[in-house]
Amino acid sequence: MFVRGVALDMDGLLFDTERIYFRVGQVLMERRGHTFTLELQQKMMGRVGLSAIGQMIEHHSLDDDPVALLAESDDVYGDLLLGELRPMPGLDAWVDRLRESGLPFGLATSSRRKFVDMILPTTGWSDELAFVLTGDDVTHGKPNPEMYLKAAERLAMPAKQMLVLEDSGNGAAAAVSAGAVTVAVPNEHTRGHEFSGVHLVADSLEDSRLWGLLPEPGTEIPA
Template identity: 55%
Template sequence: MDDNVDTPGNGQRPARTLQGVALDLDGLLFDTEPLYWQVGSQLLDRRGHRFTDQLQRRMMGRPGVQAMQVLIDALQLTDLPETLLEESNDLYAEMLTQGVTPMRGLLPWFDALEASGLPFGVATSSLHRFADQILRQNGLRDRIQFLLTGEDVRKGKPDPEMYLLAANTLGIDPANMLVLEDSENGCAAAVAAGSVAVAIPGVHCEGHAYPGAHLVADGLDDARLLGLLTTKAG
């Protein structure tokens, strides 16, 4: 038996050689989930409904129109998803002007990625303009090799399309790609793509499950996560 073969979830070195990295954005690199909570709360308050943890959980990782459809279906709203999304985007854009908080260990993690020599980028369900704005506000846009957003795929997470596209963009097999996610929908997409999936749950991910994840880390500064970068191609 190969000594590198490991059981998902134990955080040991993966048997596969890493050749690239794909990173989620919301809740993984930046603490944007509270903003999404405020947006959802305002949207539904205007319609006489209450935004809940269960609704947010179902929406996480899905592109805008699909996320709005979750609300419409769950609450039998009469809005079109495109109209609801436009209203949501206006609210979110206003909130972003105040900036967002980086997650703990973000800059050291980027430094470690660059030191490893592995190509890496962001694969998020957010709109391109918002993801680009957040990354530029924090001086990170020029440090990534690619930016994929919900506008680049037809199916949102937990479908694997986003991470299959990320692997294709990197020019590598998905099995040799490390993916970092915070939500169960995102992690499920990474697992379904056949990648080395690492979950980093935030406070907004209470109750989320991560079957098939190689590691459930404590944060971007988790030593076990940093240790995975030693499995890059020599």
């Protein structure tokens, strides 16, 4: 097994945004007399925009218009994002390892483009990304494989030669379904998720088993 490119999820994998999303859910549900739970958050993880909001509406039998509720969610999230944004443990070391490997790597996130455009400038490596795919670029969100099939297209390689890192069950299912070499890196919100079919469940971005899937610096990458 060898890989020639890498696709990275963002929320909960590179940045601790799930904590912010949970706060957004709390605010929205408190306004409607409901409680936002971890169970509901897990249903929403990895889903794109209106699909995620649909889970919220269905879960609490809300009568809100999905488009209006999504806009309200965006307003709350945008207000919290930059002040609350934190990198996941080991992010800088993992990016350094990616650079050393010589493999092209890109972002494949269900987040909206406008929020990705807020987050990436806070990093020192956004200009090194081979591609950026967001929830605005797909019709079907995770667990549908569309996101990772498109990522493989952007990398100009078969999905089976692409390494995908995901933190959630929905995201991992999308990558596995696309045929990618999938590594789950669960966080405190997703440790109980199902990760069927993944190559590895890593402890963190600094897990030596994960690093070992990348070629050593100076290794010639097969065409």
